[in-house]
Amino acid sequence: MKRNLLIVHGGGPTAVLNASLYGVITEAKKSDQIDKVYGAIGGTEAILNENFLDLAETPEEELKLLLQTPGTAIGSSRFAVEQIHYEQMKDIFKRNNIKYVLFNGGNGTMDTCGKVYEVCKKEDIYTVGIPKTIDNDIAIIDHAPGYGSAATFIANTTAEIGSDVKALPIHVTIIEAMGRNAGWITAASALAKKTKQDAPHLVYLPERPFDEEEFLVDVKKLYDQLGGVVVVVSEGLKDKNGVSIVPPIFKTDRAVYYGDVSAHLANLVIKKLGIKARSEKPGLIGRTSMAHQSEVDRQEAIQVGxxxxxxALAGHSGVMVGIHRISNDPYSMETSFVPISEVMLHEKKLPSHFINERGNHVTQSFIDWCSPLIGKSIPDFINFKEKI
Structure with missing residues (x-):
């Protein structure tokens, strides 16, 4: 008897989350073991509401639009799942003849996937995780789909801003990148740097304590040399005591909201150094930009889906599809099944060998690692001033 499959999206979207969805739907439609390919419309909470849509009924020409659609076509959520909900989910799966449950998301979503597995492992229900995160902070694996496109965006944005600042070198520009605890996106801005004069001139990551005085010394030195400076910082910068460099502006029972790090540092440059400064915070643009979607990222997203x-069809359960690198040049990777228990809420940060000694930039090792993931080179620009 044919059984149904359910795909669930959790957490923040990426530029290739729908590419993984495309991979799931097209692969599931090939199987004679699967009847309906349900999408949970609205994330994890949609399971409890039984808000399911059979995606297999979607015409192929419409399915292909997933490859160029940002966000998530089936919706997501940050619903706080309690233990009682997992028991309810098991009954819901049975009631809807669902045998295969796929969770596509990051650390938190993999935690949910693992807990669903524990509840359902004695039933004829199979759970599999699909990695997704722009932050690239899922443990064990080399990288996750979503990161390559976010890296492409920040690298191109930094290169373009750098060209602007080089043309009118009168101020310091501070770009704030997403990634509160892990600096993978911030670090990727360094791919824009092709010469010593190119942006980013400074890169500050949450993996190293931020020193205000060292920052000001670094900025002043470069400003005196170049006239215009581009700095890329993580939104999660903390001081040596592990405290955010910007004070909280709002608190709830579940979260603390902080002000913009880039604006804070720009103000610091103006006040302490007397240098004109401005801040840029791309924010959600960095994870939704289809113009900067990485081809490598898209293809790997489809593959893991x-x-x-x-x-799941082969009987694997309680695992996540993981990407593991074989080589940088030429770039190649392979996939494996990672036990879900090894990635549940485990956060992977930038390793020390990817950060320079002073903690204000990345190393060549990081550049070599990250470059293949963006799928295309940063455009070359011309500047006649440099020919004089």
Whole structure:
């Protein structure tokens, strides 16, 4: 008897989350073991509401639009799942003849996937995780789909801002990148730097304590040399005591909201150094930009979606499809099934060998690691001033 498959999206979207969805749907439609390919419309909470839509009924020409659609076509959520909800989910799966459950998301979503697995492992229900995060902070694996496109965006944005600042070198520009605890996106801005004069001139990551005085010394030195400076910082910068460099502006029972790090540092440059400064915070643009979608990222997103379906059909459960690098040049990778218990809420940060000694930039090792993931080179620009 044919059974149904359910795909659930959790957490923040990426530029290739729908590419993984495309991989899931197209692969599931090939199987004679699967009847309906349900999408949970609205994330994890949609399971409890049984808000399911059979995606297999979507015409192929419409499915292909997933590859160029930002966000998530089936919706997501940050719903706080309690233990009682997991028991309810098990009954809901049974009631809807769902045998295969796929969770596509980051650390938190993998935690949910693992807990669903524990509840359902004695039933004829198979759970498989599909990695997704722009932050690239899922443990064990080399990288996650979503990161390559976010890296492409920040690198191109930094290069373009750098060209502007080089043309009129009168101020310091501070770009704030997403990634509160892990600096993978911030670090990727360094791919824009092709010469010593190119942006980013300074890169500050949450993996190292931020020193205000060292920052001001670094900025002043470069400003005196170049006239215009581009700095890229993580939104999660903390001081040596582990406290955010900007004070909280609002608190709830579940979260603390902080002001903009880039604006704070720009104000600091103006007040302490007397240098004109401005801040830039791309924010959600950095994870929704289809113009900067990485081809490598898209293809890997499709692949892990397909392989998650194959894994479930083969009887694997309580695992996540993981990407592992074989080589940088030429770039190649392979996939494997990672036990879900090894990635549940485990956060991967930038390793020390990717950060320079002073903590204000990345190393060549990081550049070599990250470059293949953006799928295309940063455009070359011309500047006649440099020919004089």
């Amino acid at each position: 397909r392989e998650a379906v194959q894994a």
